[in-house]
Amino acid sequence: MDVMTKPARRTAPASRLVRAELRWIFRRPRTLAVLGLLALIPVIMGIALTVADPTAASSGGPPGNDGGNLLPAAAASVLVLPIAALTMTLQMLLPLAAAMSGADALAGETSTGTLRGWLLAPVGRAKLLLVKALGVATFTLAAAAVIAATGILTALVINGDGTLSTLSGTTLSIPDAVGRVALAVGWVTLQLWAVGAIALAISAFTEHPMVVLASVLGGVIVFTVLGSLDALSWLHPFLLTEVWWSLVDVLRDPVPAADLIDGGLKAACYLAIGLSLAYARLVSKDG
């Protein structure tokens, strides 16, 4: 008797929900378009730097202010080009992609009415947030990985497997170099998770995806402006955008870990703030 009346399953397993969410995300044309455009950036950088006169590039501009120094070296190296592309896109385009993904996850679904199904379904709100957060996390990882991969491929096509030299003048072995690019991808993804978590929080409060995009992008710009004002130096340790330059440290040898760890911890703090706010809003949201 007991065996016969096994109760119908009341909740879907999380893994199935995540798979459904991922399929949903990666079948959207705009997701693929964004990933495709991000993949083009290292290719464009590589070609532009090869075509441009390298001597003119190295003498132009004041040293050490805008990452310009990284660029002349970038085309020459399988190691430097992916990192340079990640550093550049991390300033604006990757946060934009993370914000887009966060905006679609909640606000987008609210605006098309599909979130209602989630809220009424027998799925806990914590599980819902987990699924959405994992969706954003996977998308940002894919974005960073795509940039690194096309960066490596572009440099290989332009130079062959030539030079793997660090900023400190040492030459790395291939596994070591790949490890560093992987480290950079992981670190960038963590930073993007922080941005994505804030985007999710805003996303939970609104039903207009554009509001999420605008506020995250505006936030990044405001943080960058605040970071460039010397008079506000007391505020700088709190700004997430300030730590993004330390990505260059993976090109030094040995890697000075202090700034990278510090940046990772700060991202974790933003992640905690964003996710807890998003959860608080989702829990009290009416179906």
Add this chain to the structure above:
Amino acid sequence: MNTKRKAATVAVAGTAAGALGLGLLAMPAGADSAPELPEIGAQQLVGSVLKTEPPAMSGTATVDNELGLPAMPGVPALDAQSARVYYDGDGKGRVAMEQQSSELTYVLGDKEFWSYDSAEGTATRTALPADARDKHRSAKAAGADPTRTAAQVVDRLEESSTVSVDGTARVAGRAAYELVLTPKPDERTLVREVRVAVDAEKRLPLRMSVLTHGTTDPAFEIGFSEIEFGPQPERLFEFSPPEGTKVTESEAGRPDGPRGESGEEPQFRVTGDGWDTVVLTRVPQEMRDRAQGEGADVEGMLDRFGKPVQGEFGSGHVIETRIGTALITEDGRLAAGAVPEQVLRQALENR
């Protein structure tokens, strides 16, 4: 109601935890209280510093510069530079000066000295004389009796300053003694005191700060922000330039910096002693011509950063910073020292 309260709790707790974490990360390190250390005399401390061989270590050194030096176009700002330092405890070392997206690396190896600039992609190799390190070592050994040398050093310093051990400090997480040099009251100098923090265990100087009158913040400070003692990997002290690097050979014996093209070495003359020492020299005519030739507006620059002065020595410009003053006359004489302008004037007039 229940979910509302739950939502509020999670929101407040999560945000507070995140904000607290950020606050903790933002707190400057080294805010700990001064450590308790056994008393030590100045002479004994100096002796132990002279006796110690720097051990193998790695660390990050930072320069903090509040000199009030005018920012010059084309001259990189000195402030808030940081460098990673590696030392194998046996005469080999590596220094990497970090710039935002490039690095200047100096490697002192067994037989050669390398400098590498990643922004320019250039390297300079200097072969060291085979006996350089042995000589260096035997010189250390010949300084045989550190206690006597220490006594001499302290005596020498005490002609012009008061040398004392003033409490303790924590530098880069290590307990340190603060050795303080205070100029005697009759020394005419801008410097109020110089503090050197010496590691209590390893007796390695960890930080030096120069303080001037009227402020408590150091005008100039150089020291370790992180330091770790222990053996370093051997590969750090070898260098082979990466592919595509322009390598220039430099002549031996002068590993530091490019040598001026001019055959004429500037002549230095020193007046005064102790803290009010003034260095007098002459800017080589050749150098001034070259600067003019390269389109540098020397006069304009002096007008901008210095103030014009006149006196028995003629006329010129005086450039003041918080720890030093320089006076350049129209005819190319230069006087500089850690002194007020008046002392420089006298030095120029008395020649």
